[in-house]
Amino acid sequence: MKTTLVILAAGMSSRFGADKVVEGVGLNGESICDFSVYDAIQAGFDKIVYVIKKSHKEEFIQKVSSKIKGAEVVLAFQDMEDLPAGFEVPAERERPWGTSHALWAARHVVHEPFMVISADDFFGRGVFKSMHKHLTTHAACDGFNFAMPGHKLGETVSDHGSVSRAVCDVDENGHVREIREIRAITKEGNKIGYTVNDEFIELGADAIVNMLSFAFTPAVFNEIEQGFGEFFENYGHDLKAEYYLNSVVRKLILNGKATLKIEPVDSKYRWIGVTYQPDLEKAQQAVAKLIEEGEYPAKLFT
Numbered sequence: 174m175k176t177t178l179v180i181l182a183a184g185m186s187s188r189f190g191a192d193k194v195v196e197g198v199g200l201n202g203e204s205i206c207d208f209s210v211y212d213a214i215q216a217g218f219d220k221i222v223y224v225i226k227k228s229h230k231e232e233f234i235q236k237v238s239s240k241i242k243g244a245e246v247v248l249a250f251q252d253m254e255d256l257p258a259g260f261e262v263p264a265e266r267e268r269p270w271g272t273s274h275a276l277w278a279a280r281h282v283v284h285e286p287f288m289v290i291s292a293d294d295f296f297g298r299g300v301f302k303s304m305h306k307h308l309t310t311h312a313a314c315d316g317f318n319f320a321m322p323g324h325k326l327g328e329t330v331s332d333h334g335s336v337s338r339a340v341c342d343v344d345e346n347g348h349v350r351e352i353r354e355i356r357a358i359t360k361e362g363n364k365i366g367y368t369v370n371d372e373f374i375e376l377g378a379d380a381i382v383n384m385l386s387f388a389f390t391p392a393v394f395n396e397i398e399q400g401f402g403e404f405f406e407n408y409g410h411d412l413k414a415e416y417y418l419n420s421v422v423r424k425l426i427l428n429g430k431a432t433l434k435i436e437p438v439d440s441k442y443r444w445i446g447v448t449y450q451p452d453l454e455k456a457q458q459a460v461a462k463l464i465e466e467g468e469y470p471a472k473l474f475t
Contacts, residue, residue, distance in 0.1 A: 175285045176308050177220040178213040178301075180206060181275045181385070182233075182292035183251040198295075198447075198456045200464060201472045205447060205456065206292045209301075210241055211473045213288070216301035217309075220245045222282055223292075224275050227252065240474045249279040257401050263412060270404075271415025272385060273397045280394040289418075291385040295445035295456065296322065298468075303436040304388040316392035317431035319422065321349070322438045326358075326365060327378030333449040335359045339383040339419040340376065341435070349433040352383065352423040381435060383419060384444060388436075396430075397421055 198205055210221055221241060225233050227250040238246045253262055253269045255278060269275065276289055286308040290296060300322040307320040323343075330336055335357040342351040358367050358376065366375040400421050408414035425431035438444075445456050463469055 174309050175220060176218050176305055177222055177283055177285055177287040178210070178218045179222045179224065179276065179279050179283060179287050179289040180209065180292050181224050181272060181289065182206065183224055183226045183229075183269065183275055183278075198453070198460045199469075199473065200461065203473050204237070204292075205295045205445070206237065207240075207473055208295055208460065208469070209290060209292075210244075211469070212296070212298040212301045213305075214243045215298060216305045218244065218288070218301065218305060220247065220285075222247045222249055222279050222287075224249045224251055224278050226250065242474050247282045249282050251275045251278040257398050260401060260405055263409065266412050268413070272418040273400070273404075273416040273421050276418055277394060277397045280391075283394075284391055286388070286390050288388050289386070293447055294384055294386070295460070296384070296386060297438070297444070300386065300438060303438075304386075307388045307434070307436060311434075316390045317425065318434070319390075319393075319425075319431055320388040320434040320436050321383050322386055323381045323435040324384050324438055324444050325378065326376055326380040326382045329382055329384060329444050329446065330358060330360055330365055331446070331448045331452055332360065333451045336448055339385075341381045341383060343381050343435055347435045349426060349435065352419050352426070354417055354419050384446075385418065387418070387422065387433075393421070396425060400424065 197203060199207065221244050223238060225248060230248065238248065251269050251274065253266065288304045288308065303322060304320060311318050326338060326340065329338065337354065337356045338358055340353045340355055341349045344350050355367055358365065361373060364375050365378055366373050404416045422433060426433055445459050447453050447456050464471055
C-alpha cells in the first residue's frame with residue numbers, strides 16, 4: 174500500500190527568527206526536516222509532500238527537495254486565497270489560516286493514507302514506524318480510524334520561552350477522549366503549566382500531548398473543508414485567528430465520527446524541537462550524539 178508523509182513547512186518561524194525548515198542541525202547542514210524525511214523513507218513511506226509558500230518554490234527545490242532520494246517528492250502550496258467556495262479573505266488579513274488550512278492545501282496531491290507532521294520537530298524513527306504500521310494495517314479499513322504518537326509534555330517544552338501544546342485526555346484503551354489546545358505553557362522551576370488570571374495552573378509532566386503529528390486518511394480533507402464555515406462564523410472577524418488541525422480532530426472525536434489511537438513512542442528516540450534560537454544548539458548536540466551512536470549516517474542523502 175502506498176503511504177505518504179505530508180510536511181507542513183509554510184510557517185513563518187517568527188519566534189525562531191530564521192527559516193527553521195532549512196536551518197542545519199546535522200553534520201553536513203541537514204535540517205530537522207531532512208531527518209524526518211530520512212526516517213520516514215526508512216520506515217516505509219514512499220511519497221513525500223511538502224506544503225510550502227509558492228514564493229519559496231525555487232529556493233525550496235534547490236535547498237531541500239532536490240536532494241531527497243528513495244521516495245517520490247511533491248510540492249503543494251498554501252495560498253491565503255485558497256478557500257472553500259463562498260468564502261473570501263478579509264481585506265486586512267495578512268497571513269494564512271493555520272495548520273488545518275495548510276494540510277487542506279495538499280488535498281489535490283494526497284489520495285492515500287498519510288502521516289502529517291510539522292517541519293521543525295524531530296520525531297525519531299520509532300514514530301514513523303508506528304504511524305506507518307497503523308496506516309497499513311488499520312487506516313485502510315476505516316477512513317476515520319486515526320492515530321498519533323504519544324509524547325510526554327515534560328519532554329516537549331523549551332527552556333527559552335513558552336510553547337503551545339495540544340494536551341490529550343486518554344482513556345484506558347489508549348484512545349483520546351478530548352484535546353485541549355493550551356497556549357503559553359512554561360516551566361516554573363520543576364513545574365510545567367500555564368497562567369490564567371495570574372494563577373499558575375500546573376500540568377503533569379507525563380501528560381500526553383500532540384506535537385502536530387497524525388496518521389490520517391484522505392477523509393480528513395472533507396472534514397477540514399466543512400469546518401471552515403463554523404470557523405469563519407466564530408472567528409472570521411479576527412484577522413489573526415488560526416484554524417487548528419487539532420480542533421478538527423477534536424470535533425470528530427466528540428461527535429463520535431472518528432477515533433484517535435495513541436501509539437507509544439520508542440523511548441530510544443526522543444522528541445527534539447526548535448522553537449527559539451537557543452534551542453538550535455541543543456538540537457545539534459542531540460543529533461550529533463545519534464550520529465555518533467550509529468543511528469544515522471554522517472551524511473543523510475548521497
